[in-house]
Amino acid sequence: MAVKAARRSATANGGAVGVAVVGCGVIGSAVCAALLLEGGTRGLLRRRSGVTVMLRHVVERDQVKAAEAGIPRKVMTADFGRVLTDPATQVVVELIGGLEPARTFVLQALRAGKHVVTANKYLLAVHGREIFAAAKRAGRCVQFEASCGGAIPIIGALTESLLANEITRVVGIVNGTCNYILTQMTRNGESYADALAGAQAAGFAERDPTFDVNGTDSAHKLAILSSLAFGVDVPLEEIEVSGIDRLCDVDLRFAKEFGYVCKLLAIGEKVDARGEGGGAGAGEGALSLCVHPTFVKNDQLLANVHGSFNAISVAGHAAGETVYFGRGAGGKPTSSAVISDILEIGLGTAPLLFARLPLLTKKAPGAFVARREAASRNYLRVTALDVPGVMGRVANILSGHGISLAGINQHESQAGAAVPIVIMTHGVKEGDVAEAMKEIDALEGITARTVRIRVLG
């Protein structure tokens, strides 16, 4: 009965919206603080949007944590059931993170007739289809601006502002931890281990940073961004992922020497039959999806995104390239996205848009290009003893695989020591590069595995 009442009231909010925040971590407490500040943010929200947001429940198992975050006792609860049966709560804001109990809470909220706002990229990347379908069935919406790029309104750009575009490419720096570490390594010549320790000390990296540094978090965000950009459901296993955790500082120094900077990029693009990406005429091409450290030319905008900032570049057939930049993490910046999501529900625009846009509904078997068919430019670092003829044999192997070179550079060696041979290739298929690398590494005089880093084309 109470659920039925909630179902009715969720569409009849008339300028006021009742909210339950679930999870009182960094983002949750920032959202609550903003919604509780009567003189400050709440008045601002009303003035700017005409919507009054009422924080009715804060669900947090750890009541001490909630109290420390300044949550008043009367809205605090450990029982999510109270939210489901409260007809005056129209929006459930899921900020627990992780898969469970987040998934269960979100599905229960939708079934109880609540709209959902979430910042949980992991949840959406894995269970997005199920959750969106449940929302459509319930006639409610899921808002998720905070799931990618923190304060950056990239979800709004893809779902509204760029609707008139065939999107051909999405390229993003979407993990602030990695970008902070890479910036420290590049600017101050720090080692990966030192930069990571520094990021943890500065609060830019979690105690367990595995998902960030190995690229998994970026892959979650790429799955969401690509689904919206290209209109297909993107299974995580279609994304080839490598992180920054195996980068050598010597490669970052070479990047600098050649006028590049190394960034962890999440790249989704339409490729034509020859595996070449981003063309205006890409039309119904297959998708290539990957996350990897990438060399970016110094004068490109993405090369100038420093520290914990994020940026996403989108190429559309009409708009051309647009880029969105801002803070990709942190309580306050992310709360900006979460609260605008709540306001758009209060304004009534979000439910309307969600009901009408075909989000994550299209399964697309065979829509993805096999990675070995995708093309890219490459930086290769071959490590060889300075024996006569090595350079020639390496060049022969490359040309034998149809790999043409944009540049080659052998640094001077100390007597008897191995030297790096640095090679920049033109655009070539991944598969050809992989095979060439295998052959090179089997040559006599090669003392370490060849390092390959993609170059943004």
Place this chain on the structure above:
Amino acid sequence: MAVKAARRSATANGGAVGVAVVGCGVIGSAVCAALLLEGGTRGLLRRRSGVTVMLRHVVERDQVKAAEAGIPRKVMTADFGRVLTDPATQVVVELIGGLEPARTFVLQALRAGKHVVTANKYLLAVHGREIFAAAKRAGRCVQFEASCGGAIPIIGALTESLLANEITRVVGIVNGTCNYILTQMTRNGESYADALAGAQAAGFAERDPTFDVNGTDSAHKLAILSSLAFGVDVPLEEIEVSGIDRLCDVDLRFAKEFGYVCKLLAIGEKVDARGEGGGAGAGEGALSLCVHPTFVKNDQLLANVHGSFNAISVAGHAAGETVYFGRGAGGKPTSSAVISDILEIGLGTAPLLFARLPLLTKKAPGAFVARREAASRNYLRVTALDVPGVMGRVANILSGHGISLAGINQHESQAGAAVPIVIMTHGVKEGDVAEAMKEIDALEGITARTVRIRVLG
């Protein structure tokens, strides 16, 4: 009678929306081309948004021009009255530019129950209040994403994505012509006259570029952006404007020498009682609004916006800085914004948002800070004969006005020739700088008026 029918149908569009495009110039023909391409863009729009857009009329006095743009005879007309009485046309897209007849057409369209989409920044900067009030009275909306920053969704960012923020500063490169000219001058050392001629030859500047190069066009856009960001109506006369048409290439060379690049910036910011801008606690401060050539540090994002591209940086109390980058002009990029505006009307979100947001409704007498009270950092170039004591007297005048120096640099002179003394100041009030400059220019041995360029703080 027909008008009444149109009034009803404009809200009952059920997935299809009838459009009249008025004006068939660069943007108009790009919009028409996209809407007419059944296999291409129209199918794409339907697929991405579920909305079917029907181009019902193209109003253009110059029928030859319209025919050359490939407009089919059956939709072509020179008579705007036909649009007003067509009940199947729900949206009028005004792409004539200029004040009249654009204003009259827009008001007539709203009165006839049509929604309006416009790219006309001049019209909105001058008659925005009147037009928005007419739209509210008629229960219709005005969409104007294309009025600022071409393809960049900055209007959507300010009116939706950043609703949870107290905006403290908006800084934009909003004129592609000027940015193209400045880029050519900086990169290739071209003179202003040569760069302008090149811009005209490349199609980046109009035959009469006055409004672009003297800063007027940027001021129009700043009026719109500031109105949305700060929630007050901004009269054009509150904006202090200077363009790039009096810039000397020597100052651009000095900029480079000191690690800056010169950009024409439109700046709106909240300032505190001491005239200092952008602070988080700016709260209810007054507004400082200006358009002028500005030195920007090389490693800032805005310094890396080249050629005809635009970018707008917005500082919000929660989001922090977000930056939006893309093509600021051109038929196809601008058509992306125009068509997404049409789709948002078709989806029903735009009318809802327009009805509920308090746009341009608040007159704010006394909301603006007198320019002489605003503070900024400055680059000063004093031109003096190399007579003993001049440098000392200049320094004395500056310190007499409480202007503290971040750096001073006197280049070597050829015997008897005037030399430039380059001075970088810390943040000081405009009024103090103006008075100091007057006194400096009255000194013996000063051979030319002192040049002042602001430095982005």
